[in-house]
Amino acid sequence: MSHAETHSHDHDHDHKPKGFVKRWLMTTNHKDIGTLYLIFSLIMFIFGGALAMIIRLELFQPGLQFVQPDFFNQLTTMHALIMVFGAVMPAFVGFANWMIPIMIGAPDMALPRMNNWSFWILPFAFTMLASTFFMDGGAPAAGWTLYPPLVLQGGHNLAFAVFAIHMLGISSIMGAINVIATIMNMRAPNMGYLKMPLFVWTWLITAFLLIAVMPVFAGAVTMLLTDHYFGTSFFNAAGGGDPVLFQHIFWFFGHPEVYIMILPSFGIISEIIPTFARKPLFGYVSMVYATAGIAFLSFIVWAHHMFSVGMPLGGELFFMYATFLISIPTGVKVFNWVSTMWKGSMTFETPMLFAVAFIILFTIGGFSGLMLAIAPADFQYHDTYFVVAHFHYVLVTGAVFAIIGGVYYWIPKWTGNMYSERLGKIHFWWSVISVNVLFFPQHFLGLAGMPRRIPDYSVQFANWNMWSSIGGFAFGLAQIFFCIIVWRTIKGKGTSKATDRVWEGAKGLEWFIPSPAPHHTFQDGAPVNDEHLAHVSSH
Amino acid sequence: MSQTNTNNDQYYVPHLAKWPIVGSIGMTMTAVGAAIYMNNQFDSPIVMYLGFATLIFMMFGWFGEVIKESESNKYNPQVDASFRMGMIWFIFSEVMFFAGFFGALWYVRNMAVPWLGGEGTGVFTNTELWSGYEGVWPTNGPGNIGGKFELVDPFHLPLINTVLLMASSITLTIAHHALVDGARKKVIGWLIATVVLGATFLFFQVDEYIEAYQHLDLTLKSGIYGSTFFMLTGFHGMHVTLGAIMLTVITIRMMRGHFKPESHFGFEAVAWYWHFVDVVWLGLFIFVYII
Incomplete structure (x- = not known):
């Protein structure tokens, strides 16, 4: 092909499609699809957060004030389903869409049409799921873990919830296949595996986890469906089945699922820390192996969620020790981040503040996880607020903080505008203080015996619950403030234009293209400049 | 330019995708149609069938497009690899x-059913709840x-x-x-x-x-x-x-x-x-x- 022809071909592509339908509904552009994912995730975050606000409002004082117990159970269930599948996972897929092709020098995702479908399933699935609030019997109310027999005793919602989960699963699997195909097949010619940014690595491993466990989850909820509607006996002891079977299948999915929500966070943090420490990431290769190690272990620890259900002693011991093993690769990661900062010339812009807070607060969540992993101790902690505190530390101050940090880190590249550093810092301190007021007291509540998923409680728990609610409202408000900051950055209000490099210490391909990133990048399939990469293997 | 159409030096990235949204609508109609039918909220499976038809229409359209592109040599070996x-x-x-369902089979045969029959720690489950149940595969459970x-x-x-x-x-x-x-x-x-x-x-x-x-x-x-x-x-x-x-x-x-x-x-x-x-x-x- 002559050069002129290629050029005119390029020219055709360079303009963004006009009109809402073509630009957003029919898009095949990884950046636009990434934007859709991120906006959708933010909307779901606010929706799921609103449910949490009602929960905290009810728990502000003992006694029943605002909602009925059954509606309270619907709130806790839907809050979790929406936050897990609607907010955190789509946010990471949004990051993947935006950043992975740029980071590896690819023209787009490997399967662009399927990429569009992965996204456009989500709004439909969540509309279906949320519509159950308005049905006879209301929304699912058995907790996000959907344990039978309780979940089978609800109203009309089961079929809707199950089908919504099927659709989310299809979306996630297609998204994960796309990520794997992109990373394995679309890297620029000189982009070896061990030159890839850690965010790309963590997503590659996350994608394997997704493909391995989402179908298992789909199978589990299908069994719920047939037990409820078609008379099968999977979870019915009278028919030779076992409700505990569901817990095993669910957690075989569920435990890798929690790593699906944290591994990309590790990737984002591993991008942010070196930039603001102005040092290369310490122990890059060990980070890759640690991520793979965590992913492997995630498949053999699931029953630590079920210590109190009645398992053979051998099972209790195996799952307890296997769980302890996870602290080794996770420790490698935490020490690597700390070593990256050691003697670095550090500055504390908003992304770095969130990243540092992530390391400290996620580690707290990790330690409470180790406490819960001790089988005999778990008999005390199981299904108490201690568990709630634990997973909110890893998911809110872990995953969500990484997402927010990632947004501050890359939003100048996405929009071409620098966010307001002053507002960003206010948002950080407001969030980090309120989130600890919100979740730290829940450790005490749990250790004192307050069970989770209840609308009313003994008066001895009143003080800490009030503190927790105050922290909750403040944290919720802080995220409305975050929406305003994002909006102002997109609109360029009170902000400055971002430079291409954005951050002085930033390395990686995304910092060597213009800000905002052009609609199409790396279309020529040419080798990328090694000088621009953060990790170039020396052997 | 006619020749640009057969240019496959570059990785082929389609311009616009019209089929995914059709697929989403079809999938949602199928799911909602099945759910309201199963719940007896609606006494006909027609919505599900319509959704299913939409999905089949989508597949014809989508695969047809891909086949057309493939036959006109738009795909290079890299696209093939994807x-x-x-x-x-x-x-x-x-x-x-399938592993999920095989896993369920393995679990009930080797764990759940023997426990109902009194093995392991299931002694009292067996004697108190399901007295006389032997827990041998094949079974339809102690409740027959x-x-x-x-x-x-x-x-x-x-x-x-x-x-x-x-x-x-x-x-x-x-x-x-x-x-x-x-x-x-x-x-x-x-x-x-x-x-x-x-x-x-x-x-x-x-x-x-x-x-x-x-x-x-x-x-x-x-x-x-x-x-x-x-x-x-x-x-x-x-x-x-x-x-x-x-x-x-x-x-x-x-x-x-x-x-x-x-x-x-x-x-x-x-x-x-x-x-x-x-x-x-x-x-x-x-x-x-x-x-």
Whole structure:
């Protein structure tokens, strides 16, 4: 092909499609699809957060004030389903869409049409799921873990919830296949595996986890469906089945699922820390192996969620020790981040503040996880607020903080505008203080015996619950403030234009293209400049 | 420029995708239609059928577009590699889906049912709740859910079916070799043989279900045995049906002159899928029917 022809071909592509339908509904552009994912995730975050606000409002004082117990159970269930599948996972897929092709020098995702479908399933699935609030019997109310027999005793919602989960699963699997195909097949010619940014690595491993466990989850909820509607006996002891079977299948999915929500966070943090420490990431290769190690272990620890259900002693011991093993690769990661900062010339812009807070607060969540992993101790902690505190530390101050940090880190590249550093810092301190007021007291509540998923409680728990609610409202408000900051950055209000490099210490391909990133990048399939990469293997 | 259309130096990135949103609408209609029908909120499955029709319409449109692009040489080897990875990982996801059901079968047979029969720590469960229950597979549980039933004889229809599916994998492989050799007529012949074998398998499978329901009293409701038996073989049957449709499509494409000896990913993807359903059947034959 002559050069002129290629050029005119390029020219055709360079303009963004006009009109809402073509630009957003029919898009095949990884950046636009990434934007859709991120906006959708933010909307779901606010929706799921609103449910949490009602929960905290009810728990502000003992006694029943605002909602009925059954509606309270619907709130806790839907809050979790929406936050897990609607907010955190789509946010990471949004990051993947935006950043992975740029980071590896690819023209787009490997399967662009399927990429569009992965996204456009989500709004439909969540509309279906949320519509159950308005049905006879209301929304699912058995907790996000959907344990039978309780979940089978609800109203009309089961079929809707199950089908919504099927659709989310299809979306996630297609998204994960796309990520794997992109990373394995679309890297620029000189982009070896061990030159890839850690965010790309963590997503590659996350994608394997997704493909391995989402179908298992789909199978589990299908069994719920047939037990409820078609008379099968999977979870019915009278028919030779076992409700505990569901817990095993669910957690075989569920435990890798929690790593699906944290591994990309590790990737984002591993991008942010070196930039603001102005040092290369310490122990890059060990980070890759640690991520793979965590992913492997995630498949053999699931029953630590079920210590109190009645398992053979051998099972209790195996799952307890296997769980302890996870602290080794996770420790490698935490020490690597700390070593990256050691003697670095550090500055504390908003992304770095969130990243540092992530390391400290996620580690707290990790330690409470180790406490819960001790089988005999778990008999005390199981299904108490201690568990709630634990997973909110890893998911809110872990995953969500990484997402927010990632947004501050890359939003100048996405929009071409620098966010307001002053507002960003206010948002950080407001969030980090309120989130600890919100979740730290829940450790005490749990250790004192307050069970989770209840609308009313003994008066001895009143003080800490009030503190927790105050922290909750403040944290919720802080995220409305975050929406305003994002909006102002997109609109360029009170902000400055971002430079291409954005951050002085930033390395990686995304910092060597213009800000905002052009609609199409790396279309020529040419080798990328090694000088621009953060990790170039020396052997 | 006419020549730009055949430019495949670059990785082909389609401009606009109109089919995904059609697919989402179809999927949602199918799901909502099924849900309201199952809940008796609506007394006709029409919405589900319409949704399903929309999905089929989407597949015709979407795959048609891809086939057209492929036949006009828009795809370079790198695009081909993406498709390959997509199919491999899709099949892996299917493997995991079946693994969930096989896992359930393994768990109830080796854990749940023996515990109900008093093994391990289940002594009091057995004596207090299900006194006299022996916990031996096959079972419909201590509650005798679905009533007495008999088993399908593995060495009658299932054995024939095993032979049929194994043979279909061989005929498909012969067709593949013929395609690489450029012997198109031979390919079509062996493909038709494969489809016929697959269809015969499905016919016998339906026959077996009818026999189970009418003569053996073995139904989906026959406790845990019926549940695992029909869900595993049923999902497998659905996959064989899908695979047979895919085989039919590539047979028609062969007749229309599609595929080249050196490049025929569509053919290979279907072949991989067919071998996959074949392997799943072997698992079923051993773990569901024989053991």
